[in-house]
Amino acid sequence: MRILFVCGGTSGVIFSIVPLAQAARNAGHEVFMAGPEDVMPIVTRAGLPGVPVTRTSMMDTLLDDDGNRIPIPTDLHERYLFNGRCFGRYAANCLEGLYPLVDRWPPDIVVGGALAFAAPLIAAYAGVPYVKHAVDMGEPRTIDLAAAAELGSSLERLGLYDMPRCDLFVDTCPPSLRTWDAPPAQPMRYVPYTTPKALEPWMYTKGDRPRVMVTAGSRITPDYYFDVLASLVKKVQHMDVELLVGAPDDMAARLGPLPDNIRAGWLPLDVLAPTCDVIVNHAGGNTVLGSMAHGVPQVLIPYLPYVVDYSTRLTEFGASKMIRPGDDTAETITDAVREVLDTPSYRERAGELREEMLGMPTPADVVPVLERQAERGRNEPGAPARTRLT
Structure with missing residues (x-):
């Protein structure tokens, strides 16, 4: 079976989908992962065949035609619309390279991350089932609507009136934290x-003091989230703990000299x-x-609006402490x-969630589900026919 994974444009969303792609490949299936040229090193270092389909990066969608950074709205609803339009533009760029790919290498099924909106369209073009893969614990649906509006011309080109619905939704959110209106999955x-x-002994052992990790994610750049990371480190570096700062090495170097109790990189x-x-x-x-997954309690500061919802759910469960971005003083965080x-x-409570997650089907368990979905797509009456470009 040929499985085309359509990945998002940044490391974080790629990391979440890699285990299923690896499991499918280990089961003997042909697997390609398509995405922008700049993320191909992340894909190939995971041992997956990567196919670059655009030179436009996800970050390029944040720029206007003159190369200037588009101001990000402060209003929450407008922020969701802004995000959706960016993801829609990213998807449109990917589609131009995906069309010739599936012409030469027709897949049996397409798997895409929740915000990889090129995935349902290329699945419709190829006439095969589309599997939506969650990359976290829930995205606001307003983002989907804004992305669909941005992709209007691509939909029209395929003879479609709205975004194709998924044939299968793969959800990594533990059942205890799913919302009441979450779709079947x-x-x-x-x-x-x-x-x-390469691992060093200090990474998998710890000393006598509490070990606290601080991170603002893997996507930070000098212009994106570095100030958040630097501020967090400054606010907690005085604590009598062993402090780990997770960041790309070049961004960690920008933090400058740090106290002896801190490792950064x-x-x-x-x-x-x-x-x-913690x-x-x-x-x-x-x-x-x-x-x-490792049963570690967290202190969450949801700087992006769309992550407030699942941060609240995790906090109400009792496995984390949430701080609103405007309240993130050094005193409050410490x-x-x-x-x-x-x-x-x-x-x-974090340990209870870990046990619940360990009881969920593994990526290897889900591969046969993909196989059956692809088989139904081939054999069921009314199976989708290949959509031709108009």
């Missing part, structure tokens, strides 16, 4: 993955998380789910870290 255990590096979360007592983070999907360290219930 094939559950799948979240398997933490990051681009690996590209840290493999899947290795380090089991040694941590993880302070920006509520990014992979960081949150990766911490949950008090929250101390509360989580000193209150056993946070780790107990």
